[in-house]
Amino acid sequence: MWTLQDAKNHFSAVVDAAMAGQPQQVTRRGKPAVVVLSAADYDRMRQAAQDRHHSFLQHLLDFPGLEDDPRPQVWPRNVDF
Template sequence: MWTLQDAKNKFSAVVDAALTGRPQEVTRRGKLAVVVVSATEYKRLVAEETAHRESFAEHLMAFPGTEIGRADVKPRDVSF
């Protein structure tokens, strides 16, 4: 794990480590901020996520139920 300042000072080492297949975590103010991964790993992760994602239309069509009931409410009296 690298602090942001160390990662900036030794960016080549961060990139080299990520290229060897070891994701590099970088913290800012003591909290995990980013993870540096190789471009190959990033593309693999994106492709894997996209492969399992359904389209918005498929999501809507998967709605459980055929009809949505309406509330039984009476309008209120309005006088002008």
């Protein structure tokens, strides 16, 4: 873990470690701020996220049971005014 100032002063070391497969966390004012990781790791993570992502329409179509169990018909009741 690096402080922001140390990461600035040793940016080459931060990048080298990230490229070696060790993501580097940088803090600002003692709180986690960013993670530096290699482009290959970033691309792999993005591809994995896209592989899991479906459209909203596909999500609705994947809903179980609708094709076999249609919703019952609901009829309004008679109301006298």
